[in-house]
Amino acid sequence: MTKNILFLVNGLGLGNSTRCHAVIQRLRKRGVGIQVFTSGNGLWYFRQYQDVDMVHENQSFNYGSNNGQISMFGTAKSVLHYWRIAKNNEKRIAALIKKLKPDAVITDSDYSFKPMKRFKIPIIALNNANVVRFLYHRFADRPRSIWAQFHLIEYMDYLFHFFIPDLVLAPSLDSKLPLNTNQFKVTDVIVRQGFFPKISYSTPKRVVVMLSGSTFGSPVKFSRRDYGVHIDVVGRDAPEGGSLNSRIVFHGKILNTQQILNDADLLVINGGFSAVSEAFWLRVPMVVVPVARHAEQWINARMIAHLGVGILAQEQELESAMVTALQRLDQFRAAYAQVPAPLDGAEQAAEEIMKII
Incomplete structure (x- = not known):
């Protein structure tokens, strides 16, 4: 019987989409059916590829901003708005799960989880917040300007992934970091097919x-x-x-x-x-x-x-x-x-x- 997976992909930038697509390409080789639930840049990206069976639209989350930069105050003020978006997205996800009956749900910077827990669907996350947490403390020269975003977003991201998913796949530039547990698996970098590594020694052009x-x-x-x-x-x-x-x-x-x-x-x-x-x-x-x-x-x-x-x-x-x-x-x-x-x-x-x- 064909296995089916639903991907929940944050569509704010393109990075989450390209990372998920890299994994989708390898799953497709194994005959797995794929559907994607995303927004914004994710919709633009996935709707142009034939290796996804169906793309579904969700409501997007955005950081608060001030003068073109991330504003933690603006983000905090929007918590009620984000909660409403999350509730609406969870209703859509629950309806999709009832219809698709996926064998697993894979998330990338998407924090919906109640529908999967209710229907006892395994949650697998692509997320490197545990790597970020480890390296934040390793680099003593970190600037004070990132303190708030780390503690209010990145550390909360780590805690969410510590308690909620059944498995977290954490890509890292250094896959030998001492972070592997039964729940967290550190992988090498996740990259789409079609990239050919080389070290060039020619004059730059x-x-x-x-x-x-x-x-x-x-x-x-x-x-x-x-x-x-x-x-x-x-x-x-x-x-x-x-x-x-x-x-x-x-x-x-x-x-x-x-x-x-x-x-x-x-x-x-x-x-x-x-x-x-x-x-x-x-x-x-x-x-x-x-x-x-x-x-x-x-x-x-x-x-x-x-x-x-x-x-x-x-x-x-x-x-x-x-x-x-x-x-x-x-x-x-x-x-x-x-x-x-x-x-x-x-x-x-x-x-x-x-x-x-």
Whole structure:
């Protein structure tokens, strides 16, 4: 009998969708039926792929904002609004479960759980909050600006996943972290098919700037006319009046980013774990620009700097950091040669999921 899985995917940015899609690709090879419940960017992403049987729309959650940055005060003020959204989504999920009778529900930054508990459906989460919690305390140079977001969001995320799911699959840049338990399984990075790792030693020709598709993605501005390389900007439309430089191309939103990333000599990205994972899998040096006040993104960026394969930069220094990173490519490439290549975390996740269903 065909096994069926329902994915509950947060659609705020694209990272949750691409990570879930990587696991879906491996489950499809095993003949598993897949349906997805998502919103926003998740709807745009999954509706364009044929390896998902059906996509269902939910109501989305968003952080509160102030001047384009995360506002914990604004988020806290919206708690009642979020509660109402959660109740509506739970009703929709319960109706889907009654209709689909899935063998498991896989969540990625979605916190609905009552319908699954009621119908005794296993809950499997793709979530690395336990890794974030561990590394937050490891890096003593963490900025005070991430304290509130860590304790109000990331630590609560960890506690939720400690108590609620039956299994948590936690992707990490370092899968040897001492975090494995019966409930938490650390995997290598989870990356979609079609990415081909390499360490290039040639003169750099192409930089890809691919910043978050969420509300809090960093702005992209270039002041120079020439950087000595071709620059592809993914996820942003060209500024009014066009680009200063014919070698800077703004691509807007792209579904299949594999080819453009495979050709990159340097990646400039926000600190979302999916983007960092893809760059790390490709063995491409990177500039990681964490969204301001976002603890997980800072930790992901700090881990890249710790491994020596890229640098952590602030939004206001994005352009100068890119120039600096181009000058240090040989150093980053040498560091990659010393870091063991990751295994296929998506395949590891699929194997664990199949054990449960």
